Amino acid sequence: MxxxxxxxxxxxxxxxxxxxxxxxxxxxxxxxxxxxxxxxxxxPRATRDRLRAVADEWGEELIDGWRRWLPVGREAGDLVARIVGAEPGEVVLSDSTGVNLYKLAVAALDARPGRDVIVTDDDNFPTDRYILDGVAAARGLKVRRIGPGLDDGVRPEDVEAALDARVALVCLSHVAYRSGAVADLAAVTAAAHRHGALVLWDLCHSAGAVPVGLSAAGADLAVGCTYKYLNGGPGSPAFLYVRRDLQPRLEQPIWGWFGQSDQFAMGPDYRPVPAIERFLVGTPPVLTGYAALEGARLTAEAGxxxxxxxxxxxxxxxxxxxxxxxxxxxxxxxxxxxxxxxxxxxxxxxxxxxxxxxxxxxxxxxxxxxxxxxxxxxxxxxxxxxxxxxxxxxxxxxxxxxxxxxxxxxxxxxxx
Missing domain, CATH: 3.90.1150.10 (Aspartate Aminotransferase, domain 1)
Known part of the structure; x- marks a missing residue:
């Protein structure tokens, strides 16, 4: 039969x-x-070929290879931007998802002085919750959690009910890691903005899986990984997104020389780049950066x-x-x-x-x-x-x- x-x-x-x-x-x-x-x-087969080629460049060019390698984080970021509905120059590869979330959460809180509440949900990914709890404990802030059903995901009305003039930051996952439920990114972002709060989105289960539409929603901040649907491989770097008009206004807490305006002047004072690179810290991971680049290229090509x-x-x-x-x-x-x-x-x-x-x-x-x-x-x-x-x-x-x-x-x- x-x-x-x-x-x-x-x-x-x-x-x-x-x-x-x-x-x-x-x-x-x-x-x-x-x-x-x-x-x-x-x-991806292209990743295997690209990594072999970069390894050969390392062997042949030694330190001179940096001229070729340094732009990989921005190049890959612009590809990821196409995938998550952002503009070129708004996304860059950097660090891990957790480190990026910390950097952007602290920057957002500093941009909303006088507000003392962070909103997240009980079913947000554990690392996100732990980082937010740690930031709140260090600064004497309060984390206000909403409690969506494990299978249903966050609803805009739940977020709206948790918002008031004390809320500085809302931090949520766009696609729930456990159930796969998709949050209404545009509606939640709009609700937070009505109350003067910034929103930080975790896109780990979104990027390369579903449309995100960061620019269309006027989203503020986002982080995500490249080793899931973007096929960047184990240990591939994460990415962060900052809306262009916010970039020169936010000050991230980890001042590293890759965020410095005149990096090789080795000057005594830190003057951050007035662009997405201000959220970088240290030396980019070149091999895994190229792996992330090739993986993202496939998704961008597919649409x-x-x-x-x-x-x-x-x-x-x-x-x-x-x-x-x-x-x-x-x-x-x-x-x-x-x-x-x-x-x-x-x-x-x-x-x-x-x-x-x-x-x-x-x-x-x-x-x-x-x-x-x-x-x-x-x-x-x-x-x-x-x-x-x-x-x-x-x-x-x-x-x-x-x-x-x-x-x-x-x-x-x-x-x-």
Whole structure:
């Protein structure tokens, strides 16, 4: 008997305008169904070639290579700007997401003197919450948390209710790391501005997955990583965004020589660049910077609207399979059902999600686990096919129906 879901996958893949991008990635073992690109993207073939070329330049040119390498952070930043809906000169590669969040949060707070409240949410990514708590503790400020449902994400009305004249900064994730729920960036930004607050967005699960529209929303600040949907590789640098008119008005707290106006004068005083480079600190990571550049180049070439449309198709197809195959086995969707409110990953809840995750890996499927009881399935659009989704969920169904996951301990420790 023909499986109608296989036929549907075939039709969707045949009509996929991004299908050719899959061949531009290294897929060492096609038998593995990789559903964790929302944690670490695959290796682009162009990245492997570029890194080899840069290594050769290092070997041949030695210190003279810096003339060629120094612009990589700005060059990659301008590509990322296209992806997140910003302008050239508003995004730059720099440091890690957490360090960038710290720099921009402190700069924003200094720009709103007399206000003593930071607004975030209970389900924001842990690092973001910890950094905000640390900044607040050091400065005698208060963190005001809103409590969205774990599966629903932040709503503009929840943010509006938390705002008043004491709020200096709102810091939220655009796409929730756990559920994949997409926040209304434009509406939240507008609400914060009505109350005189600045907004700092975490785009780690947005960049390369969904349209962001920073300029269209008048967004103030944002940070994000490049190793997930942008396929920059492990350890690739993060990026930060500062709206152009804010750049000369904000003072970041880590004064480093790469943010200095006349860097090589080695002068006694710090005079920051009146542009995005003022938010840099130290020497750029050249090798990983080029990896981020090549990864971002693929997404920019594909176009974020096409990428997002395929993401909705992949997650919607996965949701239909989950309803038909996995719901009778104790799973339930823990992501928004409206595709416009869902990022490029789908989260399923199961009381034994951790052992199911480990059993799935043993069966050749790679998802990941997030507490409490959540199995995340990531579908990066540039290299994931609908038939991969079918195969992955088919194997998950077999793992659950057979009870083989019970052979794995229910002890979520260590990396997944």
């Amino acid at each position: 023909t499986d109608p879901y296989v036929e549907e996958a075939g039709r969707l893949d045949a009509a996929d305008s991004l299908a050719a991008f899959r061949d531009r990635f290294v897929i060492a073992d096609p038998a593995i169904v990789y559903l964790d690109g929302n944690s670490l993207g695959r290796l 974020i609207e096409a990428v997002a449309a395929k993401a909705r198709s992949l997650t919607g197809y996965a949701l239909r399979l989950a309803d038909a195959w996995l719901a009778p086995l104790g799973f339930r969707a823990a992501s928004p059902r409206d595709g416009r409110r869902r990022g490029a990953h789908l989260t399923l809840r199961h009381p034994s999600a951790w052992p199911v995750c480990q059993a799935a890996k043993a069966a050749g499927v790679v998802p990941d686990y997030r507490a409490p009881e959540r199995l995340r399935l990531g579908f990066p659009p540039l290299y994931t096919r609908h038939i991969d989704v079918h195969e992955g969920l088919s194997r998950l169904r077999e793992v659950a129906a057979s009870g083989r996951y019970r052979d794995f301990p229910d002890d979520p420790k260590g990396l997944t």
